[in-house]
Amino acid sequence: MIRLAAINPCSSRFKTIDESKILRSNFYALSKTDQRIILIATTIVACLTFDILSKSYFLLLTKRFTYMHEVKETKFSSKKIMYVDESLEQVKPIAEIPKTQEIQKTQEIQKPQEIQKPTQSKSVYASVPFEGRYLLNIHHTYGEGSCGFHAILGKNNSGSIVKVDNVAEKRTEFCKWLKELHGKKKLPIEIKALMMGYCIEFDKKVDGDYVVPSTFRQLAMNTHKRIFTETDKLPFAEIEKKRMEFIDDPEVMEAYIENMKSTSTHVGQDELKVAAEFFKLRLFLFQPGWNNDGSLTCNRLDELRNANFKPQANDVFVYFSGAHYEKVDLQEQLYLN
Numbered sequence: 001m002i003r004l005a006a007i008n009p010c011s012s013r014f015k016t017i018d019e020s021k022i023l024r025s026n027f028y029a030l031s032k033t034d035q036r037i038i039l040i041a042t043t044i045v046a047c048l049t050f051d052i053l054s055k056s057y058f059l060l061l062t063k064r065f066t067y068m069h070e071v072k073e074t075k076f077s078s079k080k081i082m083y084v085d086e087s088l089e090q091v092k093p094i095a096e097i098p099k100t101q102e103i104q105k106t107q108e109i110q111k112p113q114e115i116q117k118p119t120q121s122k123s124v125y126a127s128v129p130f131e132g133r134y135l136l137n138i139h140h141t142y143g144e145g146s147c148g149f150h151a152i153l154g155k156n157n158s159g160s161i162v163k164v165d166n167v168a169e170k171r172t173e174f175c176k177w178l179k180e181l182h183g184k185k186k187l188p189i190e191i192k193a194l195m196m197g198y199c200i201e202f203d204k205k206v207d208g209d210y211v212v213p214s215t216f217r218q219l220a221m222n223t224h225k226r227i228f229t230e231t232d233k234l235p236f237a238e239i240e241k242k243r244m245e246f247i248d249d250p251e252v253m254e255a256y257i258e259n260m261k262s263t264s265t266h267v268g269q270d271e272l273k274v275a276a277e278f279f280k281l282r283l284f285l286f287q288p289g290w291n292n293d294g295s296l297t298c299n300r301l302d303e304l305r306n307a308n309f310k311p312q313a314n315d316v317f318v319y320f321s322g323a324h325y326e327k328v329d330l331q332e333q334l335y336l337n
Contacts, residue, residue: 122160123160126138132333134304135331136317136329137328138319138327139327139328140160145262145264146264147325148267148325152276152281168261171261175257175260178256194271198216199247216252216256216259219246219252219255281316284318286328287320287321317329
C-alpha cells in the first residue's frame with residue numbers, strides 16, 4: 001500500500017518506522033512562518049504536559065504542515081511529492097507533473113495546407129455541377145451563327161470571350177471534306193439523316209419560319225412531288241429509294257455546302273459531332289433536356305462515369321442550351337470550399 005506522508009502518529013507504523021529523520025528534514029523545508037507556528041505550539045504543549053508529548057506533537061504538526069504544503073504544490077505547480085512505500089520503508093519521489101504549456105506544445109497538431117482553387121478565366125460566367133463529380137465552367141462564346149465552331153476551336157485570347165478568328169476558313173475546310181466524302185458515297189450517316197429530314201420536312205415551320213434552309217426547299221419540293229405523284233402505287237422501299245436519290249444528288253449536296261460555308265448558318269448537334277471528327281477532336285456535348293426528366297446529360301456519359309477517366313489533349317467540352325453552343329472547362333470537384 002502506498003499513501004502520503006500524512007500518517008496517524010498513534011499508528012503502529014509511526015512507532016516502528018524511524019520517521020523522525022524524514023520529518024525533521026521536511027520541517028526545515030517549510031517556510032519560516034510555518035516553522036515558528038510549529039515551535040510555538042510545541043512549546044505550549046511542552047509546558048502543559050511537562051514535555052511528555054512535546055516530541056510527538058512536534059512530529060504531528062510537521063507532518064500536517066508538510067502535507068498541506070504538498071497538496072497545494074500538487075494543484076498549482078510541478079513540484080515533486082514525497083510518498084512512503086511501506087514495502088520498501090523508504091521515501092520515493094512521484095514523477096513530475098508536466099506543465100500545461102508543455103502539454104499543449106506536445107499535443108499541437110499541424111494544420112493541413114489549404115488547397116487553392118484554380119483561378120478561373122474572365123470569360124467564365126457560370127459553373128454547373130454535373131454527376132456529383134464534375135464542375136462545368138461555361139465560357140462566354142462568340143455567336144452570330146458559328147458558335148458551334150467557336151466552341152470547339154476557339155481560344156480565350158481576349159480574356160472575356162471565346163472565339164476562333166478564322167472561322168470562315170475552318171468552315172470552308174470542313175465543307176470541302178464533306179464534298180469529297182459525298183463524291184465517294186461515304187457521307188457520314190449524321191449528314192445523310194439531316195438531308196433526309198430536309199427532304200421530308202421541307203414545308204415544316206416553327207414560329208413562322210421554315211425549318212429547312214431556303215436553298216433546299218425547292219429541291220426538296222421537287223423530290224417530294226416525284227415521290228408522291230403516285231403515292232398509293234409506290235411501296236415504302238421505293239419512297240426511301242427516291243429520298244436516297246435526293247441525298248446523292250450533286251445539286252443537293254452543292255446547296256448544302258454553300259449553306260454550310262456561311263458563317264451565319266447554325267449547325268445542329270449531329271453536324272457539330274462530324275465537324276469535331278474532321279478536326280480530330282473528341283466532342284463531349286452537354287445539353288439539358290435529352291433525358292426524359294429534362295436533366296443535363298452528355299453524349300459520352302459512360303466515359304465520364306468511368307472512375308479512371310482523364311481528359312485527353314484532343315477532348316473538347318461544349319454546353320448547348322438549345323440555341324447557343326458554349327465552350328466548357330471540365331473540372332473535377334476536388335477542391336475544398
